[in-house]
Amino acid sequence: MEQKFPLPPFTKETALQKVQLAEDAWNSKDPQRVSLVYTVDTTWRNRDQFINGREEVIRFLTKKWEKELDYKLKKELWSFTDNHIAVCFEYEWHDQAGNWFRSYGNELWEFNADGLMQRRLAAINDVPINYKDRKFRDKEDILLAC
Template identity: 55%
Template sequence: MTTEANRPPVPPFTYDEAVQKVRMAEDAWNSRDPEKVALAYTPNTRWRNRSEFPKGRSEVQEFLSRKWATETGYRLIKEIWAHSENRIAVRFCYEYHDENGQWYRAYGNENWEFAETGHMDVRHASINDVPIAEADRLFLWPQGRRPDDHPGLTELGL
């Protein structure tokens, strides 16, 4: 049991609360602020992200700092796939370019498990990067939060 304040919405999730949690995560990740993003996870969170296995907020923050130092122009869209009382399954895509200017679209799925406080305790992510031409980019909003009127993954055919 943690003494941290709750991070609403908290489990058990309704469908609308799960959708809200997904959008909150998308917004936080689009901020590209590793310290802010890490606060959404339990102090002892456990991750699997590709071939890395960060444990705890400090390792998550270090991981995100490295990630966003090399994934320039990062823009992300997340969409709920399914949910239960304390778990949410998400599909996502993000676009970024590397130091050579090569653009990529990363496609992935995440499985999330939440503590009773609403902090994410477990995150499993499977991700594939596909090189794309700059002209094929679809995520063109200014850096930061995706505008409410910007299409989601389903509307974009992704």
């Protein structure tokens, strides 16, 4: 039996843990790793796309991170109940042409009893930004900006 801890019902502490684990996984930019926190038959709405199952999740994330280069994400717990968590997030990335964006969004997550996410609903907006206006910089970027 597949389980991903922490398991519902969530407390504030375990909901915060789940959010941090998700942030860490997505920042790995490893579609296979990320897919393992979802049920085999997971359903997503991501912007205007509908994704069904882990295999589609892997394909979706592979394409995403081929387009969204130098992706860096920060998630924040918004609320939670027994087996639901709501998060707000922002992430930065650039395209092949070097245009930078900050993407803002909200996600609603529903988990099964084994702690796997069975449903993810995401609303996301992209805002063009200047390179110098980035929030999520690596140490090397900060040194270059000085």
